[in-house]
Amino acid sequence: MSTDLAKAYEPKDVETRWYTYWTENNVFAASDAPDDTRPTYVLPMPPPNVTGSLHMGHALFCTIEDILSRYHRMTGHNTLWQPGTDHAGIATQLVVERLLQREGTSRHDLGREKFIERVWQWRVQAGDRILEQQRVLGVSADWSRSKFTMDPDLSRAVSEAFVRLHREGLIYRDTRLIYWDCEARTVLSNLEVENEPANGELFEFAYPLEDGTGEIVVATTRPETMLGDTAVAIHPDDERYKALHGKRVRHPFVDRLIPIITDAELVDPKFGTGAVKVTPAHDFNDFATGKRHKLEEISILNPDGTINAIGGDFAGMDRFAARKAVKKALDEKGLARGTKPHQLVLPRSERNNSIVEPMISTQWFVRTAPLAEPALAAVREGKTRIIPEEWSKTYEHWMSNILDWCISRQLWWGHRIPAFHCSGCAHITVTTDESPKACETCGSTDIHQDEDVLDTWFSSALWPFSTLGWPNDTLALKRFYPASDLETGYDILFFWVARMMMMGIHFMGEPPFKRILLHGLVVDETGEKMSKVKGNVIDPLDLIHGATFEQVVEKALPGAPLQEALKKFKKAYPSTAQMGEGFAAYGADALRFTLATYSPQAKRIPLSPKKIEGNRNFCNKIWNATRFALTYLEGARVGATAPPATLLANRWILSRLSAVAAASRTGIDDFRLDDASLGLYHFFWGELCDWFLELTKPVFADRTSAAAIETRDVLAYTLEAALRLLHPFVPFITEELWHRLPRPESPPLSLGLAHFPDDTVAPRDAAAERDMAVVQAIIGAARSVRSEHEVHPGAEVPLTLRTDDAELRALLTSQSVAIRTLVKSAGDPTIGPREAERPRGAVMSVAAGVEVLVALVGLVEGHKEAARIEREIKKAEKDIAALEKKLALPSFADKAPPEVVAESHAQLTALRDKRAGLEHARKIAAELD
């Protein structure tokens, strides 16, 4: 035990030291030993992108999940928080491609094999950075089990899953319309495409009729696609075009006759000209129309987005150049019929923001309907609960309308599809064998592996069991599947969570988790999404270690003029206006605590630097409260149960401790970390520091008294338990302080392994809470009078308390030292019945049925006091009137529950009493002048 604490909390001294201690002592390790009979708590961590670096979203989930993990460890659970990283196909490939670009080369120059080698190199170099950064936050995952989705064992799980699904007919290969990313040159699943509204134009042009008798005018936002048109559609009932049924038009650029078809589904006669060009190979609606009418599907694009040979004169042009060229050519032929401004929706790649093109392509798909059904049932039947519950509606809606999942990607970095094409018979051999010798049908040895890799989400879908050794039947799998909770952002509910549900149920026979916990998105203080473009990104490490605003914005808006970047940043975070030159080193605990106090049901979490500062102050409060306590705790005995308490303040704080322990547990159990953390904040600061510590001061004046010894033991016990309660939220500071405090016999080597208190930590004492509330109300009333009359905080003034309730008088007498100290009255308060003599020139207030008289003669102006009392009387009268009106209603007395009626009567009596007292006070205010 040591008392040499610095005057203020310095997080950086403490944080790295304890993190090392925890890992050296295996505090975070889960056990799959068969003789370990503890209940398990399993939480798979969303694996961050292996080449990424820590951002606020990571900080948020790490905080939440660390709280859950530490809490369960402290409640006796064999806790596995499963960490790892994700290979993140497109994202990682893009990073390395950009690197190569800077070196003046490209992946195509390198070739597939060399390129993949290069990515592995990069992964080794950059891949552990994010894991190191997670440690800074205090992440208590079992690092010894850390996995990477491209590890050999996880890769095996991927090919095993693919092969099994294929064998079961749940994976198939098909040619259909997909979204194509021309920049990355790969297919994307529909989930990876974002539809963004944009201002564009509607271009109208005419197709001449084959027979030369006229023309038909169509409208389009993508003129270049007319190169692939194979029909013009009109509504069957549209009178304007009745004469054209069955006719054909001539394509102006390529030698093709195009039928005019009638289709009631595609055509809205009120939109545009009522005639629609149909391009089945480049539009989803047209594709469906094409199927209905057996139209030819003509693809006009190369994989890189240039026009292919079908486009004739336009071949080789980029799609956007071709758009201009087609318009110009139509104009030259006299077929252009003008443009109109038009609101359209552009599909963009979620990854590189490029506009994606619907294209006909052969890809691999997962048949989702049979997988979705049990995943839907699991949530409906409550086998898996989604919290906050609102999200289950979204889950239900999506799962019920799920589309087949395109899982192939034309990338090099990822799990290569375990399918081998035969050049002989064209059969595809699907096998977990990495290099099969021959085609399984014709025996030809001329086979080659599919060039494509799998969607990254395919491997993450297996995460809850692939990390535990599946498909092997391991001890870990037996013990740790299914997981208890899955905690992640709602934005990947479909991408990841839903797919884990489907795969988990399919391969393991039961859902992968008992609960799905979803949090919101961290955004800037004004509610805007964080992005490099907006310059409002905050690096969590800058909040932990400190940074000037110049340093912050250099990262937030790289390359921009400093003043401009600063302006943008400060606008995004108005609270920084009051924060000087930058962020102080707030420490990981302050950041964590702040993130924990946001409600999980909020979709947006507007990060406020000022709040973090406030919670740094809270950490400092914890630090100083302990520093204060330590000076009195020498020789304190801390047992396994609460020490006996006879004094009101001691009984009260133990009772409050018990209440906050129960509330903390409920909060964490219900995934209301905001309730739990704010409750602890209020207990520690508002009750323990503001009241209890202040009340101990007069008691400790004589350290040898029985009262002081009892108080010392209660203080030691309460503080130790409070640190245990706070530990999951603020692990560093609590661990540091805990080791300096008197603790129960043979404590565990880390606070992280101590027991998280529950309501048995101390007796609940309703009488103590009630009595203390009276004392607090009276002290508050006296302080209020003092402050309003601007009595100097150091001045001691006589205090008189009057009540006709003898029990109350006894209580006040027993607490007279406490009242004297906290009110700073001149001597003990004079306590008597109402008719007792009152000091001349006293200002009176009424609290808890007690008249509180502060003698201020000569210090106060009477008329001011009279005015103050008048205001109070008005307030009381308003409340009285409202209550009287309510009670006068016969319906209220008849229909409201009796306890509510009785309560109202009691309130009315108390208020009338108060009014009488105040009226009296108004009279005596005259004496003050």
Added chain:
RNA sequence: GGGCGGGUAGCUCAGCGGCAGAGCGUCGGCCUUACAAGCCGAUGGUCGCAGGUUCGAUCCCUGUCCCGCCCA
């Protein structure tokens, strides 16, 4: 167009049938020997609008206006 959510103090948000809350901000007073990263006190709300149910509505229902997000 379909679905989901939200509108409560100056700001950010809890609360969701029985006296409207927190943090921050603002204002006033204090360097009171744990903490000025602090202490004490105060100010601040037609709970988006209109109906309805109820003894009683911020809370439940209906309508309506705004604002988000997701899916087409």
